[in-house]
Amino acid sequence: MSDSPARPKQPIEAVVFDLDGLMFDTEALYHRIASELLAQKGKEFTSEIMRAMIGRRAPEAGLALKTLAGLEESVDDLLATIKERFHEQMEVAVHPTPGLFVLLDRLHESGIPLAVATSSQRAYAEGLLQSHGLRNRFRFILASEDVTKGKPDPEIYLAAVGRFQVEPAAILVLEDSPPGILAAKGAGTFAVGVPHDHSPADALAAADLIIDRLDDPTLLAILSRRGLSE
Numbered sequence: 001m002s003d004s005p006a007r008p009k010q011p012i013e014a015v016v017f018d019l020d021g022l023m024f025d026t027e028a029l030y031h032r033i034a035s036e037l038l039a040q041k042g043k044e045f046t047s048e049i050m051r052a053m054i055g056r057r058a059p060e061a062g063l064a065l066k067t068l069a070g071l072e073e074s075v076d077d078l079l080a081t082i083k084e085r086f087h088e089q090m091e092v093a094v095h096p097t098p099g100l101f102v103l104l105d106r107l108h109e110s111g112i113p114l115a116v117a118t119s120s121q122r123a124y125a126e127g128l129l130q131s132h133g134l135r136n137r138f139r140f141i142l143a144s145e146d147v148t149k150g151k152p153d154p155e156i157y158l159a160a161v162g163r164f165q166v167e168p169a170a171i172l173v174l175e176d177s178p179p180g181i182l183a184a185k186g187a188g189t190f191a192v193g194v195p196h197d198h199s200p201a202d203a204l205a206a207a208d209l210i211i212d213r214l215d216d217p218t219l220l221a222i223l224s225r226r227g228l229s230e
Helices: 026-040 047-053 058-069 075-093 100-110 122-131 155-164 178-186 217-224
Strands: 014-017 114-117 140-142 171-175 190-193
Touching (some): 026 047, 058 075, 100 217, 140 155
Parallel strands (some): 114 140
16 A cells, blocks of 8 residues: 555564454444444444444443443443344354455465454454364464453563564564554554554554555565565
8 A cells, every 4th residue: 555665674473463353344243233222322323433442352442432422321231232233143244354365375375373362352253263264274362361451552462472482573463453553563563554444544554564455465475575675
C-alpha cells in the first residue's frame, strides 16, 4: 500500500498472528451482532464504539460497549448475550480472511515458526483454529488468560518474544487493530497492519508496514528473504 514500504532491519525468524479480524472475518459478525443488540435497545452501534472495542480483551471491550452506548445491563450480561449469539452463528458466518492459506503455505515452505497472540480466550482460539484445520500450523498460542494486561500493552508480544527466544526485531507481527499494532510496536517487533472495513488503514498508521491482504506481494517478498533489507 506504500510506494516505499518499510523493510525489517534484520532477518525475520518468527511470525506471530493475531486471530480475530486478522485470520478470520469475525469482526464483521461481532459488528452485526452488536448492532442488532443495540438496535433492540433503541441505541446505535457507532464507529466510535467499534474502535473502542476492537482488539481488546472481552472485559475491556464489554465495558466500552456498556459505557459508550449508555446501557444499564452489567458487562457480564452483555458479554454473555453477545457470546451466545456469536457462537450460534459463527459456524456459517465466519471465514478465513483473503490470502491466509497462501501466506501459511509460504511460511511453511520457508520453515519460519509461527504463533498466535490473541485477546480472545484460549478455548475459543483453539476451537476456531481446529475447526479450520490450522492448529498444527502454530508452535504455540498466547491468549487472554496468559497476560495480566491486554493490548495495547505489549505484554503478550513480549511473551511471544520470550517463547521464541529471538530478538524482538526478528519477529514479524500481523495485526488488524490499533491496540494490536501498538502492542507489537511496544514489544519492539516489526508490526504489519492489515486493515478491513471495521479497522481502516488510517487507524493503523503506527504500523511499520500496511498491506491490503495476507498474500500481499510485499509481505511475501519480505518473508522469502527472511526480512532482509534491500
